[in-house]
Amino acid sequence: MTALDLTGLEAGPAQVWGGIRLVPLLRAEPVAGLRLTREAYGHPEGAEVRLAGRARYTSYIPHGFVADWSGEGPGAAYGTTLGDGVPDRMPLHRMAKRRPGDRLRFLPLHLALEGYLALHFGGPSVAWEEWSRTALRDGLSPRVESAYLGANVPQLADALRVFEILPGQCGVLVYAADALGAAFAVPHPDDYRALHATLLQDLFGELIHQYALYGRPVTEFTARLDDRHIRSLGDLRAAARGQERAWREAHDTVLAAELHATPYTFSRVHRMGGFALWRFLPPFQRGGAGRHIGETITDHQGRVAYLKTFRLSENQVRRGHLLRNLAAHDWHLGRCAEALGATPEELTRRIRRAGLSGLLRNPR
């Protein structure tokens, strides 16, 4: 699998609020045999997840999603409580955890972020003299990235509040100043209605926050009918239908191109009957279009049933790019610099500026 197959999800007419544009994703019919529910956690701040080995993942984790592929329809997920419930200060176990029955609990976005943070987490694989002792002993640990909470992205809360959910809507694309910030898709319209507001508790990249804060209101792409060839009501109706089609095509090829056309690196997290849960990383090439990490559930034909993405900031892309290249050249500064068309000194400077100076022997 190298690209997202968004067959079955069609872009609907966008709704604009200030600098935020929300584009609904519609399904003609829901994905059969898969439902998503949400389970809320009592103490989202500083929640801890135990990963494989001794690794820990700490973040703001307000909820987890429970995927149910038993085909029995929606029901309360095991462990769901009404009201305040139990004070679960207990660390969560694993990013994705099988539940009794055909159920899987996973932590949306954190699953993808963890994949990004764990990129070459082990650190230098060969003890070249440039690398520090801690880097050789602990790898990149502790590896830290920051993001903004959806509620703190200006205007996003209002945009989501006044958004009119369409019949059959199964997802949404969030744009700030027309930069794609997040994609979210679920298998069933009812799931979407229940999860629409959870976008406020999602993580958004730095760029989206800045664009929403400083960007001017975006303009609506209003319909324009060419009235020269309209002779009857039928013509008028055809022209109106044409507008809907034109918008869909324009959106998919211009606005959402980075989602449709980018080749991603997928790794499977869990197999769930005919479905599979994946997380993916973008090619870390600098410059150009936005880079998104995310997770997706695909059906047996590889079509997307569930999707959630996070747009990396430029610095995050840069870090990924450096780590990928260093690892590809066995962490040898000279060879890596040569491959990047730079001198070792310059590469050292770039590593420092990317915030990875702890890896180097002489941190300055």
Next chain:
Amino acid sequence: MAQESCADLIAAEDVLLFVNAAVTATGQREFRSAAGEQRLSLAFLHAYVRVNYRRVYAAVLALDINDHNAALVIRHLLASAGEADAEEKRAEGRLIAARLAVMAPQRVYRLLRALRAAKVNNRRTRAIFRDWLAARPDPAFDAVKYRGGLKAATRHAHLPPVEAELGDFLFRPGRRARYAHPLLDAHRRAHYEQAAVFELPFTVAEGFAARHGIPRAVFLERIAPRTTRLERLRTQSRAGAVPADLATMPLTRLALYVLSLGLDERARRRGELTGALRAAALRAAGPHAGTWGRISAVLDDSYSSSGSGQKRRRPLAVALACHFLLEALASGGAYRGRWTSGGGDPLLARPFGATPLGMRVLDALDDRPERLVIVSDGWDNAPPGLAGEVLRVWRRRLDPERRTRVVHLNPVYDADGFDVRRLAPSVPTAGIRDAEDLPALVEIAQFAEGRTGLAELYSYLDRRTADFTGSSR
């Protein structure tokens, strides 16, 4: 029309804009704007029109503007008396008196308090309120039900109480051992006697009932004869309450009540509710019933018609009420209503989904109606702006002779635009608050089409003013 100057056109536009705002805006939260934004926007509009078109500012009191704006207009007119000459003041005084006479008393008392806070206490103000208080049917009832209001009014307008007993009741409670007026005495006894509670008006009795610990069901059952029509409507779902008589309810109020019920209950009481809505619509249509020819309507039941916490489902209720009213206005079954969601059962309408107004307008035009009425908040978003384009092309290419008359009624004031939101420049738009005013609003909306000038608009306002001040004498 050619010789009409630019200033006249702007004036006509300003007047219509203000009328639309005064009909729809209530200073409360709307779906898309907060209460503060609404009030700020409205305050500017009031100041702008009062300074530039004082005569019009007073004359809108004769139109079907809402009570919130009527109170604001009266307050500003009284506060800025110095800007008017003697003739204007006389006309304003007549309009204010006529408007106060039809306003709910609690709103008048609130207006008086606002005037007091603003330190407006000129001779004209005092005289107007003296006359209004003198015309109240029972001062003792006001003293019990609107005690604070009447007290403030008496004090502010320097009025001696009508009777000594009333003065003691308001200003020296506890002075008299008993009152001659039964209501005043009931209020005294209600402090210690449960039976006396049920002789008081509902709102006053509620407080005493809580103090005496009377169970709610018992209270509602025994207080029933003392409740007003709306109080009965509000409490009727509670245990012990007497069912309200739906047949006498005003149309929009009834629509709001219907929408407040669950879908199951609406389906169960379908016959009763539909009958009540039809009866109310016929009453509202009055002499116009059955005279409008073939009508098609596009009614907005998108998610935004759920209104806000303060105006719950108001836009949807207006649409529902318009549906039944237009049905009554159309001649013999020549009416077809189309909801934006595509639903066919108006009684089970619920606010959900986007607003594909353009497609519904096309559907409605398919019926070849004589009139097309669009009831929507003007946020056409699936796809955006299609309704305006469809109407523009229709007018320009397919119906240049204007066989179909199109009017857009908008229940939501857009604070940023200082007006209700329009669909297209070629379509006249009018604000609407109560569906009952629809015939009058359609008349006003014709001025917005730009084919009638300022002079006609002024003569229309004069006619309405004369009707209003003449009829209420």
